[in-house]
Amino acid sequence: MNRLTILMAAAAMPAMASAQEPVAPAIQGTRLDIVATGEVSATPDLASIGAGVVTQAPTAAAAMAENAQRMAATVAALKKAGVADRDIQTSSIGLQPQYKYADNQPPVITGYQASNQLTIRFRDVKRAGTILDALVAAGANQINGPNLSVDHPEALIDQARVKAIAQAKARAELYAKAAGLGVKRIVSISEGSFEPTPRPMPMMAMRAEKAADTSIEPGQQSLSISISVTFELQ
Incomplete structure (x- = not known):
C-alpha cells in the first residue's frame, strides 16, 4: 500500500464511523415538549x-x-x-x-x-x-x-429524577388525551440544574458577656431537579 492509499483510507475512517452511529428517526407525528420538576424533602444533617x-x-x-x-x-x-x-x-x-x-x-x-x-x-x-x-x-x-x-444528597436527587420523569409522562398523557392523540415515544430527555432549597435561618450576633442558651431546629429541606422531555404524539 503506497502513501497515497494510506492517507485516503485514514480520511475515510471518520466518515465510516459517523455512518455507523445510530440516528434517531425523525418525528412523524406531533411534537410535545414538557418541562417537569421532581422534588423530595429531607431533614438537614x-x-x-x-x-x-x-x-x-x-x-x-x-x-x-x-x-x-x-x-x-x-x-x-x-x-x-x-x-x-x-x-x-x-x-x-x-x-x-x-x-x-x-x-x-x-x-x-x-x-x-x-x-x-x-x-x-x-x-x-x-x-x-x-x-x-x-x-x-x-x-x-x-x-x-x-x-x-443535606450532606450526601445523591440518593435523594435520584428520587427526584424518578418523580420528574413520572410527572412528565403523566402530563404528556394528559395533553395527548385532550388532543385526541396517544403518546408514541420519548424522543429526548435533558436535565437541568439541581437546586437545593434550604430552610431559611436568621443570622445571629451574640455578645460574649451574656451567656447564650441556643436551640437550632433543623426543619426540612427541599431538593428539586427539573428536566425537559420531548415526546412524539400520534
Whole structure:
C-alpha cells in the first residue's frame, strides 16, 4: 500500500464511523415538549456557620496578638465541643487602621482593628446550639448562620429524577388525551440544574458577656431537579 492509499483510507475512517452511529428517526407525528420538576424533602444533617474574633488595640501588633490569643481559645473550644479539624477552616484574616476625622483636618489613626474569621461545619445539627454557646464563651464576637444542608444528597436527587420523569409522562398523557392523540415515544430527555432549597435561618450576633442558651431546629429541606422531555404524539 503506497502513501497515497494510506492517507485516503485514514480520511475515510471518520466518515465510516459517523455512518455507523445510530440516528434517531425523525418525528412523524406531533411534537410535545414538557418541562417537569421532581422534588423530595429531607431533614438537614450538615450545618455550617461563620464565626470570628474582632479585636481593637492602639497598635497593629497588639491588635493582632490579642486576636490570635482569642482565636486560639475559640478553636480549642470548638475541638473540645467535638468539631473535627477538617471541619474548621480559616476564611479570612484582616487588619485595618481606625481613623478619627475632624473638619478641615487630615484623618488621624487612633488604633487598629484585627479580625479573623472561621467557617465551621458540624454533622450533628442538634448540637449546633452547644457549639454556638461554646464559641461565645471562648470569645468569638461575630457569628453568622447556621446554614443547614443535606450532606450526601445523591440518593435523594435520584428520587427526584424518578418523580420528574413520572410527572412528565403523566402530563404528556394528559395533553395527548385532550388532543385526541396517544403518546408514541420519548424522543429526548435533558436535565437541568439541581437546586437545593434550604430552610431559611436568621443570622445571629451574640455578645460574649451574656451567656447564650441556643436551640437550632433543623426543619426540612427541599431538593428539586427539573428536566425537559420531548415526546412524539400520534
